[in-house]
Amino acid sequence: MSPAVLQAARTLWDFHLIYDEVSKADLIMGLGSYDLRVADRCAELFHQGLAKQILFTGKSGNWTGGLYDGTEAEAFAMRAKELGVPGKAILIEPQATNIGENIRYAKAMAGDNIRRAIIVTKPQTQRRAHATVRAQWPDVEALVTAPPTRFENQPTQAYPLDMFIHEMVGDVQRMIDYPAKGFQIAQSIPASVADAFDFLVKEGYHHHL
Incomplete structure (x- = not known):
């Protein structure tokens, strides 16, 4: 990676x-x-x-x-x-x-x-x-x-790093889409987060979208 x-x-x-x-x-x-x-x-x-x-x-x-x-x-x-x-x-x-x-x-x-x-x-x-x-x-x-887990320690044997990244990318997408459906309140997405999201989608981390 x-x-x-x-x-x-x-x-x-x-x-x-x-x-x-x-x-x-x-x-x-x-x-x-x-x-x-x-x-x-x-x-x-x-x-x-x-x-x-x-x-x-x-x-x-x-x-x-x-x-x-x-x-x-x-x-x-x-x-x-x-x-x-x-x-x-x-x-x-x-x-x-x-x-x-x-x-x-x-x-x-x-x-x-x-x-x-x-x-x-x-x-x-x-x-x-x-x-x-x-x-x-x-x-x-x-x-x-949440548990005070470090980034490096969050993946597990059942849930490795690539799945963990797919999940985080998908949850950003939900923060964008869900307020209009009434599922969540609106969240401000910083430019650095939007850029990281776009980059990871292009890199193939889109299985949770």
């Missing part, structure tokens, strides 16, 4: 990161994916006393078909239990197949008493989660965070 591709990928990575300062909330929501480190981060926040309940949401998506024995939400819940989170503190939403459904289905399951939620996702989907929850659950104060 060329240095130019890696530099463009890092530009998208930096754009996607948010890491809100988290504080006490009514709910921790873990968005299902290939990355079990999200469940680890949810468990960590739970043990810090930031919320009394975790809701894991996810069936399977573009990247996780066949990865787990059950759904993403079930796999995340099992990981959290292994890390000491009691089962009675965990809710499982096993139907969502994308971030919009994660938010809508979790909202329906959580009920009307949620005023503040901590949304935990992969580092590179923080901005997409931020834009989605503000469009589809506007009456909740949403704090978006």
